[in-house]
Amino acid sequence: MNRLLALSILLALPSAGAAQAPLQTLEGMWSNPPTTIIGSACAFYCTDVLIDRLNALVDDPANDRTPLGQLRADASARERAFIESRLTAAAKETYPLDPADDPGLLRCEPWGLARQMFAPHQIEIRGRGRDEIELHYGEWDARRIVHMDGRPRPAGPASLLGYSVGRWEGATLVVETSGVAANLTGWRSKHSEQVRVTERFTRAADGKTLNLVATFADPWSLRAPLVLKKIWAWSPTSQIAPYDACEPPASVKRGVAP
Amino acid sequence: MRGRVLSLTLLALVVSIRLAAAHHSFSAVYDSKRSVTVTGVVTQFRFVNPHALLSLEVTDKDGKVVTWVVEFAGRLNLSEVGWTADSIRSGEKLTVTGNPTHEPLPRLSFQRIVKADGSELRPAAAQRNDALEEERRERAKRRTQQP
Numbered sequence: 001m002n003r004l005l006a007l008s009i010l011l012a013l014p015s016a017g018a019a020q021a022p023l024q025t026l027e028g029m030w031s032n033p034p035t036t037i038i039g040s041a042c043a044f045y046c047t048d049v050l051i052d053r054l055n056a057l058v059d060d061p062a063n064d065r066t067p068l069g070q071l072r073a074d075a076s077a078r079e080r081a082f083i084e085s086r087l088t089a090a091a092k093e094t095y096p097l098d099p100a101d102d103p104g105l106l107r108c109e110p111w112g113l114a115r116q117m118f119a120p121h122q123i124e125i126r127g128r129g130r131d132e133i134e135l136h137y138g139e140w141d142a143r144r145i146v147h148m149d150g151r152p153r154p155a156g157p158a159s160l161l162g163y164s165v166g167r168w169e170g171a172t173l174v175v176e177t178s179g180v181a182a183n184l185t186g187w188r189s190k191h192s193e194q195v196r197v198t199e200r201f202t203r204a205a206d207g208k209t210l211n212l213v214a215t216f217a218d219p220w221s222l223r224a225p226l227v228l229k230k231i232w233a234w235s236p237t238s239q240i241a242p243y244d245a246c247e248p249p250a251s252v253k254r255g256v257a258p
Numbered sequence: 259m260r261g262r263v264l265s266l267t268l269l270a271l272v273v274s275i276r277l278a279a280a281h282h283s284f285s286a287v288y289d290s291k292r293s294v295t296v297t298g299v300v301t302q303f304r305f306v307n308p309h310a311l312l313s314l315e316v317t318d319k320d321g322k323v324v325t326w327v328v329e330f331a332g333r334l335n336l337s338e339v340g341w342t343a344d345s346i347r348s349g350e351k352l353t354v355t356g357n358p359t360h361e362p363l364p365r366l367s368f369q370r371i372v373k374a375d376g377s378e379l380r381p382a383a384a385q386r387n388d389a390l391e392e393e394r395r396e397r398a399k400r401r402t403q404q405p
Contacts, residue, residue, distance in 0.1 A: 031338065032335075032338055035386045035389040035390065036389075036390070036393055037390055037393055037394070040386065040390060058394060058397060059397060059401060061398070061401065064394075064398055068387075068390060068391065068394060098286075099285055099286040100286040102286070105286060105287070120334075120335070121332075121334040121335060121338070122334065138307075138334045139308070139332075139334065140308075141307075238337075238338070239337075240334070241307055241333045241334060241337070242306075242307065243307040243308060243332075244306070244307070245304065245306035245307060245308070245309075245311075246307075246308050247311075249286075249287045249359075250359075250361070250363060250365070251287075251359065251360065251361040251363065252286040252287055252360075253286055253287075253360035253361075254286070256285040256286060256360070257285060258284070258285045
């Protein structure tokens with residue numbers, strides 16, 4: 001009994017570094033979403049618009065014989081309309097971007113933050129010393145550092161993945177990122193250097209999934225904040241492999257919808 | 259060698275598109291509305307990121323040997339469902355079905371492989387699809403059981 005009490009007190013004590021507080025709840029390897037209808041639909045990102053629509057369609061008996069892909073296409077179309085309604089006139093001028101213009105495809109250029117954070121496959125979360133947390137993504141083998149000691153963003157040019165500071169709100173890791181160079185988003189629009197992203201990483205109560213809620217604000221491209229979600233499944237044995245064999249395609253065709 | 263066009267269900271189409279979309283947009287390179295099947299001998303399988311690549315020597319009806327390249331999802335994706343660098347070996351005879359490029363190039367985006375012994379390799383997403391259909395059936399059953 002005494003041992004149990006001592007263990008409870010020990011677990012309740014804050015650890016030394018700011019990065020380490022409830023880090024153990026998130027630290028480790030996460031990968032593809034759970035193999036569920038919603039998990040699959042959120043393999044890149046999703047909105048509540050898509051989740052609600054897809055659940056309604058799947059649970060409607062009238063759709064029992066409709067292919068799931070068709071239901072997902074319906075929900076995705078509704079989501080696209082929602083996202084488009086959030087775009088400014090400036091962003092709509094080039095929306096939706098042609099996949100054939102993607103520099104990641106044409107020149108193997110790594111993604112900027114607004115795509116990288118929704119990349120499929122692994123995200124590995126690790127504490128680095130007292131005051132840093134590293135987010136390591138399988139796609140592009142990209143790494144981000146989240147500064148947990150409250151330091152301000154240093155002067156300097158904007159970068160591909162921006163500058164991230166973090167804090168804990170209970171067991172939720174909240175990451176605020178700015179200083180992101182103008183680039184493309186995962187929802188086929190452009191964003192400006194003014195973009196700011198707030199990410200909230202939370203482990204589900206059953207411990208099996210990592211949930212991300214990301215809020216984007218960018219006065220150049222968004223009329224109102226845009227909230228996107230993503231899910232990873234706990235995957236402790238998964239490994240990130242080298243990402244070193246990108247080859248530009250021999251030819252691309254413009255004007256083909258993804 | 260001329261390919262054989264196969265019909266696809268809409269579901270398989272969507273699954274394939276999402277699979278290949280990881281590193282880049284599938285649609286700008288490959289024609290999702292067509293499928294081509296070729297049979298040949300493996301000369302190389304590169305289990306790499308962002309996309310695994312297979313080289314296949316295909317002999318056409320005139321005896322001319324053409325090297326086809328088959329593009330897969332990346333190693334990150336394939337390893338999730340148990341693929342390794344040895345899942346395909348040099349010298350193996352394979353029948354490969356995939357989406358062709360928009361331009362007439364000897365290149366496919368992987369949909370299905372049948373080995374000489376009849377065993378099949380399928381995209382990871384196609385395997386996951388079985389679980390999604392099971393979830394649909396369960397949800398429908400629960401719905402009908404509700405008072």
